[in-house]
Amino acid sequence: MKKLILVLLVVCCGVQISTQQNQIFSPTTYDSRWCNNNQDLTYEYRTSMYHFILKLFKSITVRGNLNVVFSPHSIWIIVAAIAEGADPVTQQKLFQLLTLPKEPCIRQAFYQLATSRVHPSNDVNIKNTRVWLFDDGVTVSPTWYDLVAKNSLLEVAKAPIKSNPVGTAKEIERIMSSRFPRLDLSGNSVLLDTMDYNGLWTTAFADAEIERAPFYNLEGEAIGAVDIMRIQRRVRMGYNEELRMKIMELPVGSDERYRMLFGVTIANHDFKTVVTDFNIDHVFDLIASLRPSLVPIDVAIPRMVITSDIDMKVIMEDLAVKDLWTDPAVTRYISNPPALPSSFVQRASLVLNNTGLSYASPEPATAYSTRTGLDPILGRDFIADRPFIFGLYDAKTWTCLLATAFSQPTYT
Template sequence: MYNFAIAFHKAVVANSLEPNFVYSPVSVWLILAGIAEGADSVTRQQIFNLLNVPNDECTRQKYYQLTTSRIVQTDDVKIISNRILLLDAGVTPNQTWYDIVMKNNLIEVLTAPIKHDPAVTAEEIKRLMHAELPRLNFDGNSVILDTIDYNALWTTEFVEANIERSPFHDQFGNPAGFVDLMKVTKRARVGYVKSLKAKVMELPVGENEHYRICFAMFPESNDIIADFGILTVDIVFEIFESLKDSFDPVEVAIPRMVMSSEIDVRSLIEYLGVTSLWNNPAATRNVSNPPALPSSFVQRATMTFGNQGLHSPPPAPAGIYGTPTGLDYKIDNAFIADRPFLYALYDAETYTVIMASAFIEPTYMN
C-alpha cells in the first residue's frame, strides 16, 4: 500500500496547480482495484502491478476487507467516503463484476442520463460531491466520482483560549501571512528523521486513538516538496521508528483549518502508466455492457482541523532542570507548525494512509 501511496503522492505533487492540497490514496486504491476486477487481463495486470495487489483472488479479498475496514464511522471520528462509478443510462453492469465490487465494498455503481441530459447529470454530481468539479467531462459513457471528508475529535482538546492568530513563514523563513494556531502543552510522540532532516510529531484522534495524524516539518530545507520527493517505504518506517514519547510535555501548535481539494485522478493514473482504461472497450468489457469508458475520474477531499477534543489537556507538570528530554536535540521540546509542513492521517493498527496533505501557504496571505 505504501508503494502506491508514495507513487501517487509524487504524481499529485508533480501535477498539482495549488500549493495546498489534500487527497486520499487509499480511496483511489480501492476504486482502481474495483475497476481492475472487471478489466481485461492486460489492463488488470497493469493496475494490479501499480497497486501491488496479488493475483490470488482469495488473498485479494482479504486485502480488500482489511483496507475498507480502515474507514469507519464513530461518534468521535467521522470519515465519510463515497466511491462511485456513474454509468450512462442504458449501460448495464456485468452481474459477476457487480457482485464482486459490492461484496468487497470497493465501489458503488449508479446510473444517470449522461448522454441524454448532461446538464441534469452535472447537477446530480454536484449534489453527490458537494463540489463544482470544473474538470469533469462527459465524453465517455461513464465517470468515476470519489469523495472523502474527515472531521474528528482529537483525543486531547486544544483549549479555545489558546488559539492565536500567528505569523506563518514561507520555506525561506520570510513572513508569508497568518494562521490560527491551536496550542497545547502535552506529552506527545515526536522525532527527528535524519534522512529527511525533518521534525515529526504524531497526535492521536478519537477515544481509543484508533487514528493518528503525523505532521512533518523541514526546518533545514528551502524546498520541502523536493526534499520529500526522496521518500521511500524504508523512510516511511524510519519516520514511524523515530517517534518517541517525550519525557516532559512538549509545546504543540498546529493551524485550525478546513482544507479541500479537487484532483483530476485520471491524469495522475495516466501519469503513472495506466492509459488503456479510458478509451479501449476491451479494457473494461467485463465491467458492463457496453464496456464502461470513463471520461473522468475526480476526487474531492476535505480535511477539517478544529480544536475540539474528548479530554481536556492535563496541567503541565514542572520540568526538572537538567533532566534529559529523551528526544533528539534538534526537536527542541516543541513542534510549532508556523512554516510549511506535510501531514498524513492513518489508522493505528495497520498504518494505512487514509489521507495526506501539504500545507504550504497560510490561511491568511499577506
C-alpha cells in the first residue's frame, strides 16, 4: 500500500514540470515582492472576515441544531486559497463571498494577518491543519502553489486516492484524528481542515466552585445537567438591546492574547432568532459595548468538551459555491487534470475546563447597592445555564478562531 506523504510540491514537482505542462496553467497571480504592506489594514481585514463568518455561522449552527463548534477563520483561509487559483468568473464570486478586495497586495496583507493569529505556547494549545489532498496522478500548478505556500494558506499533499481509496481513507482518519463515515473519495482531491483548542484561562475557576447543575431550555424546562464552573471576578460585559443578549469576556493565556466571548439571551428571547439575525453591525457593536465591571460579577459557565465533524461541501453549496466540485474549468489553473474535490470536511474541537494560570485574589465584600459600572439590565451575574454562544478570539485583531453554539448538554 502506498503511504500518503505530505510533501512540498515546490520540491517534488516545482522544477520538474515540463514547458508543455506549464503552458496549461494561467499566470493569474501577483508578485508579492512589489507589495508595500506597511499600512494598518486590521479593520478592513476584520470586516472582510466577519462578513463571511456570519454567513457560515448561520448555515452551520442551524444545520448543527444550534449545538456545534467550528473554525470560521480556517475555512476563510482555505476558500481564499481556492479563489487565488480559480478561473476569473469563479474567482470574483469567491472574492465577493469572502469580501476580499481586488488589489492583490491588500489581499496579501489580509493573508498575513489571518495566518499569524495562532502562536504556539505552553499555556494555549491551538492546532490547525489545512490540507488540499490530491491524487498521485494530479500535477499541481507551481505558480498557484508558490502563492499559497508563501502566504501559508494551506499545505498540499499527495495520496493514492484512485488506486487505493481504502488506504487513503485510513491516512485521512489519522491526519484528522477523526473518522468521516461518509467521506467521498470519488474525485481526484479532497479538502481537509482541523482546529483543536485546549487552553488555560488567565484566571482559573476554583475546583471547589464546580457543581452539577441543571441546564434549561428557553421555556425554563430542565433538559439535562452540566458541570457548572463558578467564580466571582471583575469582567468586561456589554449588552445589545436588539438581540436582547448580554456578552461577557474572559481572557485566555499568560498575556491575555486570546479572549473568550460568551453571549446569552435574556427575557427568554428566542435563541434561534439571535443566530439567524446576527449581522456585521451586531458583532462590532457587541465588542464596542464591553466595559469593565467595578465590582466582582458572579460568573457561571459549563465545563465541556465539544467536537464537531462538518461537511463543508454542503455548507459551501448553501452559500452558492456549486461549480467547484463538478466543473473542470473552475480549477484548471490550479492543477492538471483540473482538481475536482469530492469532499471538504472540517473537524473542530474545544475544551473548556477550570484550569488557569492564576487564581482570583479575594476581594473585600462590597454592598449589593454598589454600582457595577455596567448597563443596569446586565445585573450582577453572567449565568450560562441555558442556550448560549461563545467564541475564541485573537485579542489584537478580534479574529474569530472558533465559534460555538451550545444548546444541548450532550457533551458533558
